[in-house]
Amino acid sequence: MKLIPSAKLEMTTSLSIAELEEYLRENIQQNRNYRIGSIKKSNKYFVGTVFPDHFKCKKFTYQKNSFLPQVTGIFLEAPQGTKVKINLKVDSFVTIFLYLFIAVIFCVFLVTFFMVTTQDSALYIALIPLAILIIFMALPHIGFHLEKEHTISELKKMLSAYPHGQ
The missing domain is CATH 3.30.530.20 (START domain)
Known part of the structure; x- marks a missing residue:
């Protein structure tokens, strides 16, 4: 995909x-x-x-x-x-924005995953950026295919x- x-x-x-x-x-x-x-x-x-x-x-x-x-x-x-x-x-501007946004959210996910595994933080803290990441990876596909x-x-x-x- x-x-x-x-x-x-x-x-x-x-x-x-x-x-x-x-x-x-x-x-x-x-x-x-x-x-x-x-x-x-x-x-x-x-x-x-x-x-x-x-x-x-x-x-x-x-x-x-x-x-x-x-x-x-x-x-x-x-x-x-x-x-x-x-x-x-x-559009190229939307593509660049999505790549940057997904990269930032992925980094946030890695930091929260690190916190959960090493500092005994609650597991749901890592699930929030993961959910945002999944939504923003699915959103362009849904919008594009509806208009395509x-x-x-x-x-x-x-x-x-x-x-x-x-």
């Missing part, structure tokens, strides 16, 4: 790379600084940027959600269109909704 959750998937579309880039530019809202009163309603599900050979985006939401999957996709030529390799991961399925289904919907006849 990974400490910080992530997922990979591959999708194939009949579009060329240039068509796919243009289609994604039309369907991914540009990153903006959100201030009170500046948020406009949009029918676009993702916010991010499309580059010549890849894209980066995340689900558009009005709330803060630290465990929203950050989507990165790379375009590769395929015999009958374009293959898109997609990585979903937790919605993000993947919306990606599939967006890529399959291309008007092929035009």
Whole structure:
């Protein structure tokens, strides 16, 4: 089991790379600084940027959600269109925070375990940081996996909704 959750998937579309880039530019809202009163309603599900050979985006939401999957996709030529390799991961800032927090709680657990074994302290003292450690190792997985399925289904919907006849 990974400490910080992530997922990979591959999708194939009949579009060329240039068509796919243009289609994604039309369907991914540009990153903006959100201030009170500046948020406009949009029918676009993702916010991010499309580059010549890849894209980066995340689900558009009005709330803060630290465990929203950050989507990165790379375009590769395929015999009958374009293959898109997609990585979903937790935001880098959240990942760094979780590693640091888990490291600190693990050190606290080691100190309390040392106190229980050498100084005859009560056993429950070591169980408190252990419980916090377990909770903060499970929390990112729960939050990420709840949002991952919605993000993947919306990606599939967006890529399959291309008007092929035009």
